[in-house]
Amino acid sequence: MGTFKKGILGGFSGKVGTVVGANWRGLDVMRSLPKKSGLNPTQQQVEQRQKFALVMGFLSPLTHILSVYYGNVSGTSSRLNNAVSYHLKEAVIGSSPNFMIDYSKVVISKGEVIAAKDAVMTAPQAGVVKLDWADNSGQVLAETSDLVLVVLYNIEKAQFVVADGAATRQDMTLDIAIPAAFSGDTLHAWVGFANMAQKKAASSVYLGSLQAL
Numbered sequence: 561m562g563t564f565k566k567g568i569l570g571g572f573s574g575k576v577g578t579v580v581g582a583n584w585r586g587l588d589v590m591r592s593l594p595k596k597s598g599l600n601p602t603q604q605q606v607e608q609r610q611k612f613a614l615v616m617g618f619l620s621p622l623t624h625i626l627s628v629y630y631g632n633v634s635g636t637s638s639r640l641n642n643a644v645s646y647h648l649k650e651a652v653i654g655s656s657p658n659f660m661i662d663y664s665k666v667v668i669s670k671g672e673v674i675a676a677k678d679a680v681m682t683a684p685q686a687g688v689v690k691l692d693w694a695d696n697s698g699q700v701l702a703e704t705s706d707l708v709l710v711v712l713y714n715i716e717k718a719q720f721v722v723a724d725g726a727a728t729r730q731d732m733t734l735d736i737a738i739p740a741a742f743s744g745d746t747l748h749a750w751v752g753f754a755n756m757a758q759k760k761a762a763s764s765v766y767l768g769s770l771q772a773l
Contacts, residue, residue, distance in 0.1 A: 607656045615647045629669035629761040669752035671761035674700035686773040691734045704730035706753040716745040742772040
């Protein structure tokens with residue numbers, strides 16, 4: 561892959577002849593077209609593609625969350641790339657073709673701020689999931705004003721509910737409205753925090769699962 565400065569034609573995107581142009585991280589780049597291979601993929605390649613499709617299918621609705629709260633940008637690797645890499649290595653279980661996500665290994669935010677303490681999830685009434693946690697402000701970059709990040713995942717419907725910034729660390733509780741159609745479904749949950757003053761995040765905590773009322 562090569563980079564080039566804008567000439568009389570400027571940058572370009574898409575295929576032109578035997579090269580492909582694109583803009584990557586603010587740079588105009590071009591690369592040659594990939595050569596088609598007549599070889600059948602190995603079993604390892606097939607399994608890696610299956611895992612990648614599984615992870616991307618699961619994480620895609622959370623792209624906006626991962627791009628902001630998942631660790632730090634490292635070299636040319638974005639937060640999203642780091643999240644995908646982690647989940648491919650750590651959060652996929654089972655064997656081909658029946659790979660599955662290990663929800664206990666899912667991480668939706670990552671950072672050096674201290675994580676949620678004594679966080680629990682309950683379903684006190686229909687259409688509501690309640691989160692409670694202890695206020696551990698003052699420990700390892702944590703502040704009372706840290707914003708809570710909660711992600712719920714309905715495994716039957718493969719749908720997420722995200723509550724971003726709806727409460728602070730010192731509030732110690734949050735009621736999250738869920739669709740009526742979720743009644744009877746299994747929900748998995750994760751909670752994290754974002755220290756807005758220092759632009760840092762806390763690694764998310766997996767809260768387990770419950771049946772929505």
